[in-house]
Amino acid sequence: MNDQQGRPAGLRERTRRAVQAEIVTAAMRLFLEYGFEATNMDQIATEVGMSRRSLFRYFGTKEEIVLGDHAAHGQVLQASLEKRPAHEAPWPALRAALVQLLRSLPYDSEDFLKITAMLHASPALRARRGEKQQRWTELLVPDVAARLGAPEDPRVRLRAHALVASALACSDVALEAWVDSGGAIGVEDAFDEAVAAVRG
Incomplete structure (x- = not known):
């Protein structure tokens, strides 16, 4: 390492x-x-x-124990995104990186469902997780801005920021739907539906 x-x-x-x-x-x-x-x-x-x-x-704190791992996941997500083909558009690249992150987690489906439910149920964890997710956004924006063709242009970076924030929000909504359904709704299917709603 x-x-x-x-x-x-x-x-x-x-x-x-x-x-x-x-x-x-x-x-x-x-x-x-x-x-x-x-x-x-x-x-x-x-x-x-x-x-x-x-x-x-x-x-x-206990929150640091849970969310320190969450912060490390941001680096895994960044690395997964950077490995996607340079010509790939932002939305499919972000989706593929998020799916790769989910598949890399060292938990079986049942434990991950419980962990995600725990994250969503605790107000303290939800608040702190928002801070960590802001860091995820900062890590991902440069790659997405490059995919949009002008990474140094402030307007392009604004668009990249909006795309990343939207993708992460769709990911959160998908995970919440997955938890609420007790795992009956697939995370990837829920993410695709959330993205379709945003882009529609």
Whole structure:
């Protein structure tokens, strides 16, 4: 794994990321079993075999544990979008990148449904998730602006921003429909319907 400048991460940083991943996995297991609101940081610390004080060196709150993973997903989404053919139009490129992100997640369909329901049900998580999603928008706009042909033009960047924000909003609506239906409505089908409504 590389750092933000593309250089190989040092041993200390790789170790830290490995511990963070272990904490996230353990916390998600507790959240799914007992619920987000009913799980506290002491329980998470016990689950991973560390003190509460040590846990706080990695995550300050439960929200950070859940949404730190969400922030990393933004980088996966950015990389997926950048791998799409340069001539591909923004909407299909964004759709393909979002589908690739969904398929890369380390959860089975049932667990992911529960996690998504948890994200939507908690007001604190919903508010914080909006902040993280703004970061997703910032990551994706440059690629979409390039697909529109003039990445340095302020008006083109405005259009790119609108396209990305709309695609992410459609993704949210699709996931919410999926959760509300108990998984009966497919996420990809729901996303396509939401996009058709926006573009129609």
